[in-house]
Every structure is written in structure tokens, then in C-alpha cells.
Amino acid sequence: MSAVFAFLLRTIGIGGCAFLALYVYDWGLPGASRIPYLSSIPIIGDLTTGRAHSYAADQVRIATASAKAQCEARMEKTVAAFQYDALAAQLAEERRRRAIADSLAAGAEQRADEALKAKAKAETDLENRIAADTDPDGGRWTEEDGRWNEKR
Incomplete structure (x- = not known):
């Protein structure tokens, strides 16, 4: 390697070697x-490139x-906006379903109340019919009913 430097020094001189060194330093090999x-x-990377x-x-x-x-920041903002929109849509859907469930529950509660009232009315009517029964047997099984049941 030193032989190459000595040859270049003798051939082009100190000025030429300095020029060549600055050229290689500035523009690379x-x-x-x-x-x-x-x-x-x-x-070596600085000298070669x-x-x-x-x-x-x-x-x-x-x-x-x-x-x-900048691109990642825009992408993050876009993703955040998309996530916000998706969550808002999900919240709206859940609120809609909650309103439907509440109305269905209110309807079921109303039907249950009506069923209890109908049951109470039916029991009252039955009690009234039983009290109004003036048959001598009192609405109980008689011997005649038992004989009829045996024939069946």
C-alpha cells in the first residue's frame, strides 16, 4: 500500500496527492x-461514498x-377518527336495542299485570258461582254420579 502512495507522490507530487485525497474525500471512490x-x-464508508x-x-x-x-400521525388520526365513528355507531345500536328491550319489558309487565287481574277475576267469579250454587247436593258427587261413573 505504501508503495502505491510512494509511486503517486513521485508521479503527481504533493499537490496532486492532496487534490486526489480531497477529491476522494468529497466524491468518494x-x-x-x-x-x-x-x-x-x-x-472507510466516508472515503468510499x-x-x-x-x-x-x-x-x-x-x-x-x-x-x-407525518404520515403515521395522519394515519393515527384517521384510525382514531374511524375508531370514534365505530364506537359511536356501536353506542347508537346498543341504545336502540336497549330502548326496544325496555319497551318489550314494559309490555311484558303490563301483560303480567293483566293476567294477574284476570286470574283474580276468574277466582272471584268461581267463588261467586260456588256460593250461588243452591243445589241440594251442593255440587258434590252423589251416589247417582258414582253409579253413572261406574257405567262409563
Whole structure:
């Protein structure tokens, strides 16, 4: 490696070596940026990709991160709005079903009250009919009824 530097120093001089070193530092080695992971090595990456290309790559990375953050923020806001709308629709549906259930329960309660009133009226009517029965047997089984039942 030092032989190459000595040859370049003798051939193009100190000024040429300085120019070549600044050129490589600024623009990198041609074709070296296509080697995978070479640019991720700290010092060698700067020499191979060059300051201009690494600066541009950093700016692209910063702009991409900023755009990605804005996009994710919009996406989160959209998702939050969607979730809010979905929850509002679910709440409205549950309220509608609750109103239906309440009306059905009120109807059932009213029918139960009417059934109890009808039962009480039927019992009262039965008691009145029993009290009004003036037959001499008093509405009980008689011997005649028993004989008739045996023939059956």
C-alpha cells in the first residue's frame, strides 16, 4: 500500500496527492458505493461514498423520517377518527336495542299485570258461582254420579 502512495507522490507530487485525497474525500471512490454495507463502516464508508453522497443520503434519510412521521400521525388520526365513528355507531345500536328491550319489558309487565287481574277475576267469579250454587247436593258427587261413573 505504501508503495502505491510512494509511486503517486513521485508521479503527481504533493499537490496532486492532496487534490486526489480531497477529491476522494468529497466524491468518494467511483463504484465503491455499490458494494453492500461498505458505506456503513465509519471511516472507510466516508472515503468510499464521499462526503457529498453521504450528506445527500443523510438528508434523504431525515426527509424520509419526517415524511414518515407525518404520515403515521395522519394515519393515527384517521384510525382514531374511524375508531370514534365505530364506537359511536356501536353506542347508537346498543341504545336502540336497549330502548326496544325496555319497551318489550314494559309490555311484558303490563301483560303480567293483566293476567294477574284476570286470574283474580276468574277466582272471584268461581267463588261467586260456588256460593250461588243452591243445589241440594251442593255440587258434590252423589251416589247417582258414582253409579253413572261406574257405567262409563
